[in-house]
Amino acid sequence: MKKGDHLFLVDGSGYIFRAYHALPPLTRKSDGLPVGAVSGFCNMLWKLMRDARDTDVGITPTHFAVIFDYSSKTFRNELYAEYKANRSAPPDDLIPQFGLIREATRAFHLPCLEMEGFEADDLIATYCRLACEAGGDTTIISSDKDLMQLVGPTVSMYDPMKDRQIGIPEVIEKWGVPPEKMIDLQALTGDSIDNVPGVPGIGPKTAAQLLEQFGDLDTLLERAAEIKQEKRRQSIIDNAEKARISRDLVRLKNDVPVTEGFDDLVLQPPDGPRLISFLKGMEFNSLTRRVAEATGADASAIGAASIRVQHGAEAHGPDLEPAAPSGPAAEAHYAKPGETGPSPATLAQARAEAASTVRIDDRKYDCIRDLATLNEWIAEARETGFMSFRTESTSLDPMRAELVGVALALRPGRAAYVPLGHRSSADDLLGAGRVDNQVALEDALAALKPLLTDPSVLKVGHDFKYDWLLLSRHGIDVAPIDDTMLISYVLGANTGAHTLEALAERWFGHFMIPFKDIVGSGRNLVTFDLVDVERATTYATEGADIAMRVWQVLKPRLATNGLVSVYERLERPLVPVLARMEERGISVDRQMLSRLSGEFAQRAAALEEDVYQAAGERFTIGSPKQLGDILFGKMGLPGGSKTKSGQWSTTAQLLEELAAEGHELPRRIVDWRQITKLKSTYTDALPEYINPDTRRLHTSYALASTPTGRISSSEPNLQNIPIRTAEGRRIRTAFIAEKGNKLISADYSQIELRVLAHIADIPQLRQAFADGVDIHAMTASEMFGVPVEGMPSEVRRRAKAINFGIIYGISAFGLANQLSIERSEAGDYIKRYFERFPGIRDYMESRKQMARDRGYVETIFGRRIHYPEIRASNPSIRAFNERASINAPIQGSAADIIRRAMIRMDGALAKAGLSARMLLQVHDELVFETAEAEVEATLPVIREVMENAAMPAVSLAVPLRVDARAADNWDEAH
DNA sequence: AGGTTGACATA
DNA sequence: GTATGTCAACCTT
Structure with a gap:
């Protein structure tokens, strides 16, 4: 056990009683054996082991133990003979389940702990202390108030039946005192079930108020005379000794001489066949199936364990059962690994x-x-x-x-x-x-x-x-x-x-x-x-x-x-979600696109004439080869680099630079390219995709086309509809809502930088996002020492380029290119950035190392992105893989977050009684269509789902922010 | 008819 | 510097 490890302690005995009363009675079909509590227990264990990330625990355990009471006689009976004396025998149909639950624990391949003379709670207290001393965290799977005294900075509780986490604030909320005062509180209130006497007439509310006033039990008993209420004062003075005994009874013993060390508690992967054998024997069919599916075992090939009602010791109740491990008879009921079925790995083979x-x-x-x-x-x-x-x-x-x-x-x-x-x-x-x-x-x-x-x-x-x-x-x-x-x-x-x-x-x-x-x-x-x-x-x-x-x-x-x-x-779960989005489609204004197309055609024709005029001949403007020959050959303009096929490069960036030097032709070419691009790819192509039956545009989403987990859109691609230029945005205005409806666009603000701030744990970034300040201005201020107030836009622009560069796995070459500055200057920026944010450099180095060591990096939800070529001897291939390894956890985590939002969205809208339909996804944006009258009610639901999408699996260190707006068309909504 | 290239639209 | 998809031109079959 070390820092970062997480111990789960299941209060087995507590769970049995609670499940027995809370869950509907269930009996085994074939012979009527009562198994309701066992069933609840198994489902709970499975959920904790497999899906802890998606329960409210939000954490995957590294160590795990299930803890039971050993017998009814403990050291507490020495203190107080009447302790638990008025407990009646457990109900008949609960008795056989005590043994079964221990069997279940072992079938799950989990340590099953108990010790003579101590209650489960004492063992739990002891392991909490040991884990804390070793630097690890602990989650107690229980909602028993007796355990709440253990809650602290490294210890929390989790109520598996309500999927609710109980930390310090929850204890205070429930009892009015912090966890460390729970012992005193219980000493005052007592407990009728365990026959802890307490002080008559003092309930939790009064106890909390008294403790608030006096600080602790000893002080209270000392100064009881100061209490104003007469009856209360007298009762406390009369029962002071009972309160002290009660305190000794409720105080858990955290120094039990435990025999199992943390090495024995390391969470083992489930032994699929053995577990399935047990579950089949219990006739828990749906859980059997889930386990088989998850472990890759073939349930039909595994025999059911014969699990009979146990007679003898266990039939007399939980507290008389012999200590673990149980005898060979119980053990023999199980298929030993390798006997009835192979492990998942060998089964896979x-x-x-x-x-x-x-x-x-x-x-x-x-x-x-x-x-x-x-x-x-x-x-x-x-x-x-x-x-x-x-x-x-x-x-x-x-x-x-x-x-x-x-x-x-x-x-x-x-x-x-x-x-x-x-x-x-x-x-x-x-x-x-x-x-x-x-x-x-x-x-x-x-x-x-x-x-x-x-x-x-x-x-x-x-x-x-x-x-x-x-x-x-x-x-x-x-x-x-x-x-x-x-x-x-x-x-x-x-x-x-x-x-x-x-x-x-x-x-x-x-x-x-x-x-x-x-x-x-x-x-x-x-x-x-x-x-x-x-x-x-x-x-x-x-x-x-x-x-x-x-x-x-x-x-x-x-x-x-x-x-x-x-x-x-x-x-x-995304399959039906995306299918429905594709099926719904989106409305476009065909006439508007048609008008735009005509307009673009005229402007392109006019530009073409200008180009031919300036070039002195007619040629195919759309051919980079011909264009390069004209510009750099015939006209002798200062050509830049060549492409890999030996052609002149004629990128917009280069042409812009030439235009800035006063050359007319490159300016016209850039304009012509923009207009013809908009015309061919959008105003001309989009109407062709309109479905004649639905009269809407239905894209197709690809779920498996990007390494990072992003989805892509094609035929038509609705993830690259223009937005940057005024001309382009006119195309966006053609995406409209049906009559009586509005389009809603909801997009994450700076999600990738927020993810970076979380993963790399950068204090300044976390603070900036917590404060809601302009992140690029903050970066500029931090780097260049310029105050945010009155910052020149150029300074902010550079910082923004650097922030994006970081996400992309920055290189001096790339940054220099982006900002049109010298490579050495770009290198200086990066150096300064790393000095200001050393955590970013650590993040980058650690991802590269991880990709080299394991062959992959991963997102915060465990998605893996493989980079087998990261060890390539070719430096440019290697560098490319390194940059991708830096980018993938960021881009991928953001992609996973919006996936989670999408999976939950339809259900959340339906639950709120809203008719909004999710239509499009554009990486950090979701587009909806909804009835005009429901817009105001819909916006907060969408924001809520999107902003909390990482929870409960991951609790981000920075808040997610979503901007959502409604309008008649996509341009105005965005 | 089908594949590749260079350009450019998006996050 | 990351991740896509589509277009026209051009080359190969």
């Missing part, structure tokens, strides 16, 4: 082998041509509990696609295709007719819908957003799902492509049938409905089969790499 051993050449693919056969497959899928699934359709655009067929696979080599909308292509001239022997689309969907929405059947797909959206258009919201593309992406975002074809090749050396071979290309291109059913079957089933095989190989790797939570919290 076995699966990979199995998936590759069923030779892809030997596959047997079915074509389902009647409803009865389809229903047989559906029944088999229900039995299996998981399946891979894909759609075939007439378009790559899921908003325009017509469903042509569906394919499913149940295990490697066993897949089927259901043709639904195939048409014969060549047989007559009157147009294609429907192919015979196909299940009617409506019948097939009606049969499939219960399966596709069955919560106990996992649907595996590749790039499932496409299929999900297509089916959503038919009224089916598929759930639950897994996406092999996203699993592969989480495992290694920039370690290769994540198309199904690429994965088939990478993992199985198998080359899939190219889509082109099925639908042709160029003038021979046909839609999938015209592909003959046999070829379609081969193609579609191969896809489903390969997705199933890839899933079996990759899914377990999430668990062995500790990436389950990234996948489940940041990737998988």
